Amino acid sequence: METKTELASTINVSPLTCIDLANSDVHQSGVSLKQACMDCGFFYVINHGISEELKDEVFEQSRKFFALPLEDKMKVLRNETHRGYSPALEQNQIHGDHNKESFFMGTEGTGEEPHGDNKFYRPNTWPDSDALPGWRETMEKYHQEALRVCKAIARIMALALDMDESYFGTSEMVGNPIAYMRLLHYEGMSDPSRGIYGCGSHTDHGMMTLLATDSVMGLQICKDKDVKLQKxxxxxxxxxxxxxxxxxxxxxxxxxxxxxTLHRVLGNGQDRYSIPFFVSPSHDCVVECLPTCQSKNNPSKYPAIRCSTYLTQRYKESHVSLSTK
Structure with missing residues (x-):
């Protein structure tokens, strides 16, 4: 029987490009990022400015929430705008997800802004502060920091696409984004031969995802989603x-x-925690092919579509309601 060390040496691990956000040569970073995004759409970022202390605290608070009795977690059950707790097996019939529970929170509007009452900017649902003191404050601080990092990546992304560095920074883009943060807890074993996964294969809907994980292996990517025999x-x-x-x-x-890129999570019997942060442009943004990515010989492959319309369609495909009520 293989030991964990031996197993780790035999599994197929993807080498990913590392982007240094402190690199003074942003154009060089843009070149590196462009290649990474063309190759597989996954990469690492370092020197992002989020302290290890804050990151550790978010993971600790996440563990505390998932350690609560189920009846306490169900008090903040996910609402019609997709904020709150989702118990294990909720998406079993859709994605083959098993033993994955989560908690969703997102950007909140004030009600005074033009988008303030939009379904993508509704108030969050929070656990009882007596049971989890400081929990909300930690999550809100981390949300702000994660969004700051995504905006820094967006500047390099614009250069990688031969656009002005500030292109994605307008209020129609990531200056006023839809930004969801999800706490995830996996447990149990996966068995792909039986359609049992921690999280089944999927692509993310929005612009980019900033992912924090613990040290437990589980995330897998498939660089060519169109081949019959996926690697x-x-x-x-x-x-x-x-x-x-x-x-x-x-x-x-x-x-x-x-x-x-298509990705999934396999459970190996250990508890695994991760925190994806999903960023999309403003709900009013019209997503259409960038001028630097099309030509007479390479016309746009996709019709223009309003971001909120597109995201709502994709959520419906995933059987996730984003009610306007």
Whole structure:
């Protein structure tokens, strides 16, 4: 029987490009990022400015929430705008997800802004502060920090697409984004031969995802989602780095040049925690092929579509309600 060390040496691990956000040569970073996004749409970022102390605290608070009795977690059950707790097996029939529970929170509007009452900016649902003191404050601080990092990546992304560095920074883009944060807890064993996964294969809907993980292996990517015999590779967690992947909105913007890569999570019997942070442009943003990604000989492959319309369609495909009520 293989030991864990031996097993780790035999599994297929994907080498990913590492982007240094402190690199003074942003154009060099843009070149590196462009290649990574064309290859597989997954990469690492370092020197992002999020302290290990804050990251550790978010993971600790996440563990505390998932350790609560089920009846306490059910008090903040996910509402019609997709905020709150989702118990294990909720998506079993859709994605083959098993033994995965989660908690969703997102950008909140004030009600005074033009988008304030939009379904993508509704108030969050929070656990009882007496049971989890400081929990909300920690999550809100981390949400702000994660969004700051995504905006920094978006500047390099614009250069990678031969656009002005500030292109994605407008209020119609990530200056006023839809940004969801999801706490995830996996447990149990996966068996792909029986359709049992921690999280079944999927692509993300939005622009990009900033992913924090613990040290437990589980994330896999498939660089070519269209081949019949799919090849899956693990992505390692690297201390001090975040994993970033592109979503379908970025693939549409780039006319298919950049990849929204198929990925999944396999459970290995250990508890595993991760925190993906999903960023999409403003709900009013019209997502259409960028001028630098099309030509007479390479016309746009995708019709223009309003971001909120596209995301709502994709959520419906995933059987996730985003009610306007």
């Amino acid at each position: 899956w590779e693990y992505v390692r967690s690297v201390k001090g780095a975040y994993i970033v992947n592109l979503g379908d909105v970025m693939e549409r913007w780039s006319n298919g040049l950049f990849k929204s």
